[in-house]
Amino acid sequence: MKEFVVCYTLENEIRREKIIKEMDVKKEEVVQEILDKVANQSYYFAKGEQGVYWIDSSSIRYIRVMDEQPLSKYQYN
Template sequence: MKEFVVCFTLENDIKREKIIKAAYVKKEEVVNEILEKIGHSKYYIAKGEKGEYRINTSLIRFVSVLHEKEVV
């Protein structure tokens, strides 16, 4: 398994989300999956360390994967 830390740069804030995927998944695939969800919804639910965030997709300016690591 791999753990990805995704950063959402919003109009006035920054949110981070940890996503766990299969070992063969690349970070480009994670970004594409998120962008597809953002394009089809008015809100995106990000699961952070402090709980879930409901992000208005019109406020998202930039999405990136900060880093990835192998998890057992």
């Protein structure tokens, strides 16, 4: 499993979301998944260290997907 950290720069804050994917998933695929979500939904859930929160798609100004980190099998259980 890989962990991707997504940073959303909103109008008045920065939010981070952790996404866990299979090892064969590339960073570009995660970016495309996020862009599809933003284009098709007005609001959506994001899971961060502070819990689950709503993101208003219209308030997003910038999205960055940070480098992925391989997880050991014990970190995601």
